[in-house]
Amino acid sequence: MNTRSKYKTKQREILLGYLETVPGVHITASDVCEYFKAQGAKIGQSTVYRQLESLVDEGIINKYIIDGNSPACFEYMGADSHEEAEVCFHCKCEKCGKLIHLHCDELEDIRVHLEQEHHFKMDPLRTVFYGLCDQCS
Amino acid sequence: MNTRSKYKTKQREILLGYLETVPGVHITASDVCEYFKAQGAKIGQSTVYRQLESLVDEGIINKYIIDGNSPACFEYMGADSHEEAEVCFHCKCEKCGKLIHLHCDELEDIRVHLEQEHHFKMDPLRTVFYGLCDQCS
DNA sequence: TTGCGTGCAAAGGTTTTGCATGGCA
DNA sequence: TGCCATGCAAAACCTTTGCACGCAA
Numbered sequence: 001m002n003t004r005s006k007y008k009t010k011q012r013e014i015l016l017g018y019l020e021t022v023p024g025v026h027i028t029a030s031d032v033c034e035y036f037k038a039q040g041a042k043i044g045q046s047t048v049y050r051q052l053e054s055l056v057d058e059g060i061i062n063k064y065i066i067d068g069n070s071p072a073c074f075e076y077m078g079a080d081s082h083e084e085a086e087v088c089f090h091c092k093c094e095k096c097g098k099l100i101h102l103h104c105d106e107l108e109d110i111r112v113h114l115e116q117e118h119h120f121k122m123d124p125l126r127t128v129f130y131g132l133c134d135q136c137s
Numbered sequence: 138m139n140t141r142s143k144y145k146t147k148q149r150e151i152l153l154g155y156l157e158t159v160p161g162v163h164i165t166a167s168d169v170c171e172y173f174k175a176q177g178a179k180i181g182q183s184t185v186y187r188q189l190e191s192l193v194d195e196g197i198i199n200k201y202i203i204d205g206n207s208p209a210c211f212e213y214m215g216a217d218s219h220e221e222a223e224v225c226f227h228c229k230c231e232k233c234g235k236l237i238h239l240h241c242d243e244l245e246d247i248r249v250h251l252e253q254e255h256h257f258k259m260d261p262l263r264t265v266f267y268g269l270c271d272q273c274s
Numbered sequence: 275t276t277g278c279g280t281g282c283a284a285a286g287g288t289t290t291t292g293c294a295t296g297g298c299a
Numbered sequence: 300t301g302c303c304a305t306g307c308a309a310a311a312c313c314t315t316t317g318c319a320c321g322c323a324a
Binding site for chain 1: 277278279280281282283288289290
């Protein structure tokens with residue numbers, strides 16, 4: 001998975017450094033671009049997209065597609081994430097659009113249940129629970 | 138949910154008539170446009186998008202986003218899906234696109250769990266489990 | 275030196291929107 | 300008649316791509 005040859009460029013270092021400061025937070029590509037701009041670092045958006053894609057391939061960050069029109073979200077998983085890191089589930093409020101991420105054993109159970117009883121390998125990265133959040137319901 | 142006032146326009150009727158002929162098949166917005174073109178019916182793409190959105194709101198069709206860049210898929214769920222019928226969960230295979238309908242108590246439990254423990258009112262009509270089906274995994 | 279990474283600009287494709295017109299109730 | 304739906308075109312949006320240059324190893 002991370003056998004691909006990788007140069008250690010300045011851009012990659014800055015990006016990784018930033019992501020490490022926001023673990024468990026959802027970041028969009030344009031968030032990253034704006035952070036770079038605020039830092040005075042001039043980095044093309046193509047580079048941002050390409051680096052993010054690489055980091056996803058390497059398993060260092062995860063990519064979430066919450067809904068088709070809003071931009072994809074990325075989340076730092078830690079450099080050691082290939083070691084069975086904690087899985088995260090997502091709930092999206094249909095009214096206010098808030099995104100909630102849950103770390104919950106009970107939800108983990110249903111993944112096992114789906115696989116064992118229904119032979120369906122659920123992908124937590126892609127699955128989003130839609131509904132109404134606390135305030136909106 | 139389906140209290141919204143709705144005119145019964147010709148375009149809506151044709152669209153619904155088409156969708157009913159392809160239950161369990163995933164259709165894109167441009168598929169619909171091409172179907173209309175083949176039928177000789179001149180219907181703007183804005184109308185297609187707006188009608189599809191309405192039908193999703195009414196629970197008559199479901200919308201699936203397989204990946205952020207390819208177009209969204211729609212699927213006919215049946216006109217009676219809003220009648221508190223049996224609650225049905227959906228699993229979508231990311232590889233072959235197959236859609237699986239599940240009636241399962243254990244899945245029903247997580248809905249209760251999400252509401253009681255996490256104060257999140259999950260919407261089963263909208264929520265789709267993404268992953269790999271039996272054959273594809 | 276090799277060839278991957280970068281940056282800019284432009285393209286790509288899907289979906290949304292503004293506004294005048296048409297059609298349902 | 301009142302209001303919603305339609306249609307056209309243009310815009311918006313995120314993301315990808317082509318190509319020349321720069322930089323890591």
